[in-house]
Amino acid sequence: MNSLIVILPVLLPIVAGAGLLISGCSDRRKRQIYVASVVAVNMLITLGVIFFGPKEELTLIRFSEGMSLAFRVDGLSSVFGTMVSVLWTVTTFYSFEYIKHEGKETKFFSFFTMSFGVVVGLSFAANMLTFYLFYELLTLATLPLVMHAMDDKARSAGKKYLIYSMSGAAFAFIAMIFISQFGSLDFVMGGTLAAEKISGYKDVLLTVYLLGFMGFGVKAAVFPLHGWLPSASVAPTPVSALLHAVAVVKAGVFAIIRLTYYCFGTEFLYGTWVQYVMMGVVIFTIVFGSTMALRTSHFKRRLAYSTVSNLSYILFGVVLMTPAGLVGGLIHMIFHAVIKITLFFCAGAVLYKTHHEYVYTLEGFGKAMPVTMLTFAISSLGLIGVPPFAGFTSKWQLATAAVETGNPLAYVGIAALIISALLTALYLLSVVITAYFPKKDFRLEQVKDVADPNRLMTVPLTLLTAASVVLAVFPAPLINIFQQIAAGLF
């Protein structure tokens, strides 16, 4: 009975969100209290389960031998679950303020809350079948959020998102079937492929891995399947911030980590052609995303392209297929989550206060929105990788891991990281400079109506920025945990 608590944080938000949708609550204050308490309580339960909960597997339904709906909290689940639940809570408070100008608040918050449960389910899934179920559910639950505005742009973006994700999942489905035939669907560090079954099928399995990687890679915005992500930035900013910088895209990354390290196993994949192909794709995506970001002057879309690039930093660590690579990838996953959510929040704050969507319209905002732009500047420096801010630490880990492999492509990857850092500097610092050092003909009266948003927005911004700096300066505990995960100890 005790072990049933694992599914509580999965079910609670789904039920609560559905309840909100059915009740159709129209009182803003009541709804805010309701949503805030559900999300906060659920965060506490999630963290409680992660840190104090049962470690053994909970099998809910057994369909057949080797196919079951089961949950288990392992190291990787803990990392993903902690990251998502903490950031979800922060975002909830931010959205209370933001969503006021978007309307349809009840619908928004009910799906927003339901998605939380789905993501927790995703992170707690103990086998590929369960994982796949929640992976698809995540697409469905977040679709109404992407299409929130329900105008032409939003609907086409939503459709694009749906089709990309579903089709990608179809490819991943093949990978799942093959894994169930050649090994087991359970997640075991090091892979589950049975040695006696795979002889003679090596190339087939590698091709299947390629399909699986690209399939899950849709959500991780791997080139050339990244197209949905910039389009989906028409969604309300909290959605862009949380889903398209953290939850959904990181679910793609999480899926690839599961597929690589827990299903196929790095021993099987290391040094094969498929690893080189994947490294090539990922390295290309790194530079591609940054270049596109530089050429995009729409604020949120620029950040979306930046996400494309940064997701591939993480995947670069993952496809190195060494423990150190996984550590580097996970660190960047955390840092990028915190930084990118801050950057999106800043973009959202600007959008909320002024309806300015393009970066060159931000002249003089440094004085007008001091908190917003300061957090933006610090997070920008973090993403570029200026020491001592966050990106530097994670990039150093990634590069160290890359060199250790001695793989020639790894050096190309490091060069790509450096080039991408330069591009990041160009596309983010230009925003910072425009905001702080306007051209000479600028008059302060132009921004006299612009001010920082209220506390519901600025407090999350400040907290997140502080968190990113502290985590970056003292990353030792994080690295320690990740090393245990990569070694399969935790």
Add this chain to the structure above:
Amino acid sequence: MEFLMLLVVFAPMVCGIIAYYSGRKSYTMPQILSILVTAIGSAVSVILLAGKAEFRVDGFCGLGLHFTASGFNGALAVLASFIWLVTSITSVGYLKETSNQARYYMFALITYGATLGIFLSANLYTTFIFFEMMSFASYVLVMHNEDHAAYRAAQNYLAFAVVGGLVTLMGVFMLYSLTGTLEISELYVASSAVQNRGMLYAAGVLTLFGFGVKAGMFPLHTWLPTSYMYAPAPTTALLSAILSKAGIFGIFVLTGQVFLHDEKWGMLILVLGMLTMVVGGVFGVLTMNLKRTLAFSSMSQIGFILVAVGMQGLLGEENALAVDGSILHLFNHSMIKVLLFSCAEIIFFNTGTYDLNKIRGFGRNKPLLGFAFAMGALGIIGMPLWNGYISKTLIHESIVEYIAIAGEMSGLFRFVEWVFIISGGLTCAYMLKIFVAVFIEKPEKPLEKKQYVSPVVAAVVSVCAVILPLMGMLPYNIMNGIAGLCRGMVNGKAPEHIVNYFSFTNIKGAAYSLIIGVVIYFVVVRLIMTRKSKKGGKTYINLPSVFSIEKYVYRPLMLTVLPFVGAFFARVAGSLVDWIILFFRKTIFNDPYRPVLAPTDNYFGKYSRRSSQRKGFTMSLAYSLMLAGIGVMATLFYLLFA
């Protein structure tokens, strides 16, 4: 002691933020805070140097910080603190006129802390972390005036800082992967064990890039004239006296540890150093602007230091003279330049311009200013009995020493020697140009008498001025002491015999430079660069800006060519898959009636009233992907259940 170490680096940064907030209410508070912090910093640096303190912060940003204050590190920290104190005091008068002074002090103090972090660093990881902090913080200082010129200059500064920082990061990283350590004291042993010398050189050159940028090394110097020119005067003094030395610090580490006694490396630095020295000197002579001349002078003097650093590598075990020369010229240049820029600051504060034609004669009947400027000028041109002479003599002697052992290369190094002497002459020529213009020639209209400098600033400037000849007259006590303290950094030894600084040959070398300088001055400045003005007086003509590498090479490259190429490839790649699908449609499916659609972000599924326009969707990647997904699923189910 350890606690003091941490404090001296991070407390200024915290105080900077306090200064900013206090500056909102009080005008003087940031200034007082700045002077206080740098004064305490100077005292603490001395204590640390004396105590040879060492400190680690494990796990900071991953690899952890490691500081040491013994020898070169501590001495540089003392130098930096002292010069920061001087500029803090002189900037009190200067920044009166400008707005945003609280912001200036905040970033000045952050830069101060970061610079101390660089100088006190005992591993390259620490160096790099603080180097980047310093670059970004000082950007705001360069930007301070916020006019168009400053904007452009700061943009350059930042671009070079970012690119340089990243390239250096790559280099540091390669160094780490090759040697397995970044501890400066372990680098020599670790890097001599490296088998793959080619990679080590590559790592070295990449690391050199960022440090070279900050030092103003040719051909990475193009940010230097504009940044020095348009930054506020106290910032220029700092850029020249201290921040450039942060670059030199890195080059010292590379030469004295990673590539100790490596001839190829020495040759590289020597050639770059000579180019820096000559280019800086020539432009210094040809520029008719006080501050810009001093900026090129800084570049040229950095060239002198680099020549000495190069000689360290070439001379191998017997490099004692080159080691001492490079270290002493570093210290001399800092002390001289802070004085000269302070004088320039005083002149600008009174006249509002640096143009030699407009400030002509400003220094007449101002004995204090004249004395201070003369001390600095005599120091930098290498006049015997002033401090610059000592270091230049050492560098000169090291070149002469190499001629003796160079064998068939001796002809080449005779050329190097003459380039060195002529560069000394260029130094002499441009300092003479400024001195004559400002202190000897008559102004166009007589100046009114008024107090031109506050007593405090006057006192500080006088102290700085008196130190220079003092150092030059007591070389065996002061100069040898400094060199002895510092040479451990580059694994240098004391010279085998005591250098006779005032021997005939050495004075002869300096005399050649001075004579050449006077000749250059009369030929170039008085004859070629001077025209009669309409009113009968003289006018100096300025150099046209055709020689700007920055304007004609770097800027177009960075701003137009590279983004275009990058975006072109990214766009092509981005639409590649759409094109492939289109190609198959046109060929295999024989589909000639469909219109070719531009692959934009959001064309598919655009809802329009006319159904014909919805076809865009069926041509997109998403549609093909969906069909592929359905097909795959169908096949799979067939395989499973049939």
